[in-house]
Amino acid sequence: xxxxxxxxxxxxxxxxxxxxxxxxxxxxxxxxxxxxxxxxxxxxxxxxxxxxxxxxxxxxxxxxxxxxxxxxxxxxxxxxxxxxxxxxxxxxxxxxxxxxxxxxxxxxxxxxxxxxxxxxxxxxxxxxxxxxxxxxxxxxxxxxxxxxxxxxxxxxxxxxxxxxxxxxxxxxxxxxxxxxxxxxxxxxxxxxxxxxxxxxxxxxxxxxxxxxxxxxxxxxxxxxxxxxxxxxxxxxxxxxxxxxxxxxxxxxxxxxxxxxxxxxxxxxxxxxxxxxxxxxxxxxxxxxxxxxxxxxxxxxxxxxxxxxxxxxxxxxxxxxxxxxxxxxxxxxxxxxxxxxxxxxxxxxxxxxxxxxxxxxxxxxxxxxxxxxxxxxxxxxxxxxxxxxxxxxxxxxxxxxxxxxxxxxxxxxxxxxxxxxxxxxxxxxxxxxxxxxxxxxxxxxxxxxxxxxx
Numbered sequence: 178x179x180x181x182x183x184x185x186x187x188x189x190x191x192x193x194x195x196x197x198x199x200x201x202x203x204x205x206x207x208x209x210x211x212x213x214x215x216x217x218x219x220x221x222x223x224x225x226x227x228x229x230x231x232x233x234x235x236x237x238x239x240x241x242x243x244x245x246x247x248x249x250x251x252x253x254x255x256x257x258x259x260x261x262x263x264x265x266x267x268x269x270x271x272x273x274x275x276x277x278x279x280x281x282x283x284x285x286x287x288x289x290x291x292x293x294x295x296x297x298x299x300x301x302x303x304x305x306x307x308x309x310x311x312x313x314x315x316x317x318x319x320x321x322x323x324x325x326x327x328x329x330x331x332x333x334x335x336x337x338x339x340x341x342x343x344x345x346x347x348x349x350x351x352x353x354x355x356x357x358x359x360x361x362x363x364x365x366x367x368x369x370x371x372x373x374x375x376x377x378x379x380x381x382x383x384x385x386x387x388x389x390x391x392x393x394x395x396x397x398x399x400x401x402x403x404x405x406x407x408x409x410x411x412x413x414x415x416x417x418x419x420x421x422x423x424x425x426x427x428x429x430x431x432x433x434x435x436x437x438x439x440x441x442x443x444x445x446x447x448x449x450x451x452x453x454x455x456x457x458x459x460x461x462x463x464x465x466x467x468x469x470x471x472x473x474x475x476x477x478x479x480x481x482x483x484x485x486x487x488x489x490x491x492x493x494x495x496x497x498x499x500x501x502x503x504x505x506x507x508x509x510x511x512x513x514x515x516x517x518x519x520x521x522x523x524x525x526x527x528x529x530x531x532x533x534x535x536x537x538x539x540x541x542x543x544x545x546x547x548x549x550x551x552x553x554x555x556x557x558x559x560x561x562x563x564x565x566x567x568x569x570x571x572x573x574x575x576x577x578x579x580x581x582x583x584x585x586x587x588x589x590x591x592x593x594x595x596x597x598x599x600x601x602x603x604x605x606x607x608x609x610x611x612x613x614x615x616x617x618x619x620x621x622x623x624x625x626x627x628x629x630x
Contacts, residue, residue: 206307214366218358219315225322226286233283233329243403244288247276250406251292257417259384266384268416271409273321274392277347278336279403282328289321290314319358323350336396348389352382461580463487465572472612483565485533486540490569493523517553520545544569549603567606571597571613590617
């Protein structure tokens with residue numbers, strides 16, 4: 178059950194951030210386009226499910242009370258969610274498979290829709306979720322249509338060992354209809370490629386696949402008395418406990434992430450309060466670094482480290498005397514040696530914070546190392562320098578060249594790019610320079626085109 182809109186944050190958003198975005202998205206009403214797409218898909222589901230219920234026939238007989246038991250069990254299972262990326266996996270497979278094996282199959286899609294709607298009632302009643310989001314439960318019910326069609330065409334066989342291939346095909350159809358309906362909603366309602374959904378749905382399908390054998394055994398055991406499906410409820414309750422434990426762990430991870438980010442921003446403010454140029458310069462470097470990180474395909478953890486390192490790469494300068502930091506002319510050799518200690522001081526300060534920022538401190542230490550080994554403080558060369566530090570090094574230099582200083586005016590972008598390319602292979606990583614130059618020149622062209630339009 179994916180909340181697809183959260184994925185629009187892009188590939189640079191990590192799993193915790195995606196879950197946080199998904200939680201926020203659930204509390205907002207559907208957009209006009211999304212509502213229209215959901216109405217279309219939900220209405221189509223109702224039409225197909227009713228047509229199947231009216232025109233298909235089955236020799237299976239089932240009482241009304243048993244039908245209610247199945248719907249109630251499905252509703253309970255639908256309320257247990259394991260958060261995964263932009264959505265959540267639910268253990269409804271433990272009820273869906275017995276439904277397909279024991280109920281007249283033509284009624285199963287309607288029972289699934291009823292279960293999902295009933296399962297969402299508490300949230301709608303309390304106002305936690307906008308009522309128009311109930312349309313998504315009809316969209317999500319499409320997953321039951323695929324296996325129902327397969328089993329109706331096959332004559333609604335019993336779940337015996339010889340018929341297991343048919344039920345395996347029904348499982349494949351379930352996944353196909355699940356992906357098709359959600360992907361179509363993505364395309365029509367959100368303008369997002371359905372393929373961006375695939376990596377999250379694989380995890381949801383893995384959960385369903387793992388629960389299916391247990392559900393088949395439950396169906397076999399309930400053959401004579403379908404209401405015995407209620408004996409699956411203790412297992413569903415156990416899964417509810419695990420889901421709650423996972424939710425608590427995610428809550429703690431998000432709180433810790435916010436704490437680290439807040440600490441990083443606070444330290445950035447400290448730098449800016451101590452030296453306005455250094456603070457604003459660091460924030461400019463953050464923007465550049467994140468653009469290059471995305472262009473070079475850094476993963477989410479490297480991207481996070483890059484953001485923090487860019488923001489805090491000059492944090493050690495608060496330990497350097499202001500007379501040196503703000504000196505308008507060239508530094509003496511003695512002053513330059515003091516200035517160079519800021520990378521080591523930055524590492525020391527961040528190591529005292531520990532955790533993620535402690536790791537970032539090792540990157541900050543290397544943000545003035547040169548590709549040819551002539552930098553400081555450790556004389557690292559080439560790929561011995563952390564990649565994030567190489568990116569920050571080049572972006573730091575580019576930002577400094579294109580910013581007004583007390584002793585000179587900012588250089589034009591073209592000149593700054595030419596200087597980076599001149600020093601590529603000596604001061605800077607050639608790959609980083611190539612990405613930075615391409616991005617800077619593209620941004621300059623776009624700015625020029627807007628100004629002349």
